[in-house]
Amino acid sequence: xxxxxxxxxxxxxxxxxxxxxxxxxxxxxxxxxxxxxxxxxxxxxxxxxxxxxxxxxxxxxxxxxxxxxxxxxxxxxxxxxxxxxxxxxxxxxxxxxxxxxxxxxxxxxxxxxxxxxxxxxxxxxxxxxxxxxxxxxxxxxxxxxxxxxxxxxxxxxxxxxxxxxxxxxxxxxxxxxxxxxxxxxxxxxxxxxxxxxxxxxxxxxxxxxxxxxxxxxxxxxxx
Numbered sequence: 001x002x003x004x005x006x007x008x009x010x011x012x013x014x015x016x017x018x019x020x021x022x023x024x025x026x027x028x029x030x031x032x033x034x035x036x037x038x039x040x041x042x043x044x045x046x047x048x049x050x051x052x053x054x055x056x057x058x059x060x061x062x063x064x065x066x067x068x069x070x071x072x073x074x075x076x077x078x079x080x081x082x083x084x085x086x087x088x089x090x091x092x093x094x095x096x097x098x099x100x101x102x103x104x105x106x107x108x109x110x111x112x113x114x115x116x117x118x119x120x121x122x123x124x125x126x127x128x129x130x131x132x133x134x135x136x137x138x139x140x141x142x143x144x145x146x147x148x149x150x151x152x153x154x155x156x157x158x159x160x161x162x163x164x165x166x167x168x169x170x171x172x173x174x175x176x177x178x179x180x181x182x183x184x185x186x187x188x189x190x191x192x193x194x195x196x197x198x199x200x201x202x203x204x205x206x207x208x209x210x211x212x213x214x215x216x217x218x219x220x221x222x223x
Contacts, residue, residue, distance in 0.1 A: 067185060115173045119167065
């Protein structure tokens with residue numbers, strides 16, 4: 001075994017005097033031994049960088065969520081001073097929870113593109129024109145029969161995955177999508193069946209194409 005010691009380093013002062021430095025370490029190498037540059041001692045655990053975005057659940061397209069939805073106060077039976085009534089920037093608003101169907105999520109911005117779910121006990125959309133009713137789709141629990149006024153077929157929600165969501169048989173989805181910010185109030189309540197999810201995506205794409213064609217015609221007419 002050969003013992004090797006690094007040569008003593010020296011330091012020259014401004015006065016010209018040279019002083020030896022204390023050797024930093026002594027390394028002993030056997031003939032067939034390889035030098036390892038790894039630090040000695042037990043490996044220390046590495047703490048992963050905290051990512052606050054990972055705490056948010058990434059919601060899939062077709063998910064049913066419940067989310068706080070501030071809407072304009074239209075129910076005049078809620079009197080001033082009621083706990084459900086508050087004054088907002090645009091006047092009285094009603095803060096409530098609403099169910100939505102997720103079209104897609106943007107995890108980088110923390111936003112969701114969603115379709116609101118409505119249910120009316122009065123006339124609903126039955127009195128609306130056919131082209132207006134086409135902007136809606138019915139939604140029911142899997143196996144139920146839709147009894148609303150939206151055009152068929154209705155979207156179906158997987159029953160076994162919806163313990164907190166049971167839509168009325170006359171409920172419907174507005175295909176006028178909105179953007180909401182996912183936060184602590186966003187609760188996953190269920191999901192559409194695969195067939196209904198595919199149907200919803202196709203219908204949404206069809207409406208987007210129709211809106212785009214209308215905009216193009218308007219631009220051509222103005223030019």
